[in-house]
Amino acid sequence: MSAWRDAATARRRSPQPAGLPEPRRQLAMLVACPYLFVGPTARTGMGVFTARPVAAGAAIVVDEDGTLQRRALPLAAALAQGWDLAHDLFQIGHDLFLPPRGCFDDLFNHSCEPSGGWRLTQEGARFLAIRDLAAGEEITYDYSCHLVSPGERMVCACGTASCRAVIGPFAGLPRPLQARYRGLGVVSPALAAPPA
Numbered sequence: 244m245s246a247w248r249d250a251a252t253a254r255r256r257s258p259q260p261a262g263l264p265e266p267r268r269q270l271a272m273l274v275a276c277p278y279l280f281v282g283p284t285a286r287t288g289m290g291v292f293t294a295r296p297v298a299a300g301a302a303i304v305v306d307e308d309g310t311l312q313r314r315a316l317p318l319a320a321a322l323a324q325g326w327d328l329a330h331d332l333f334q335i336g337h338d339l340f341l342p343p344r345g346c347f348d349d350l351f352n353h354s355c356e357p358s359g360g361w362r363l364t365q366e367g368a369r370f371l372a373i374r375d376l377a378a379g380e381e382i383t384y385d386y387s388c389h390l391v392s393p394g395e396r397m398v399c400a401c402g403t404a405s406c407r408a409v410i411g412p413f414a415g416l417p418r419p420l421q422a423r424y425r426g427l428g429v430v431s432p433a434l435a436a437p438p439a
Contacts, residue, residue: 276304279382281347286400290352290381297376303359304348307366315339329397334389335363336433353410354383356403360429361389373427386410388424389431 284290297303317338318328324342326332332340343349348370358376361384362369370384386397390412397410413421413434424430 276347279303279347281350284352284381286402287352289350290383291347291350292379292381293376295378297372299372299374301372302369303372303382304368304370306348306368307364309366311335311341311363311367312339314344315341328395333361334391334431334433336431337391339433352381352383352401353386353397353399354381354401354403355385355399355406356401357384358382360384360424360427362428363432371427371429373429384429385424387413387416388429389413389433391431391433 278294279291280294281289282292293303312335315335316324318332318340321332321340321342322328326340326342328340331342334340351370358374358380359370359372359382362371370382376382383401387410390410393412393414395412399406399408399410413424413430416424421430
């Protein structure tokens, strides 16, 4: 999955904590997605692109080997390992975060007009196309779909016509957009119920 938050920059300045998956697992993901490639973006450094068209609803990345929950850390533990909340961590629960793992999906960028979204499942996660994608199009998602904390904010550099300028928590999105993302199934389950 991703840090999915400006991971290229994060990778340059953040330490690489122990516990990253073995290279064979990362290679298996690359083999399963031979039509994806990493390349430069106009505004955010590096990103991931599709070399072929992808139909809306298709799973672009499948990470359901059962290790996702075991890789997640409470925020305090992730911060103690040197990860940065705003740039490195992907929230999957009220106090459960995934650090980057050194795979291509760490480079999925945010967009206020995303091409896909992460759907968390019992087995792990799937990145789904939420609209038809053309060959050469960047794979993006709306980071707000996985931001629970009201204080978490980032400057947006997506440059789309509907750019919100600031990436904030899901609760701050307009209600019709929240409903759309919920209907697509690309919202963190942590946003579906209050913390225990």
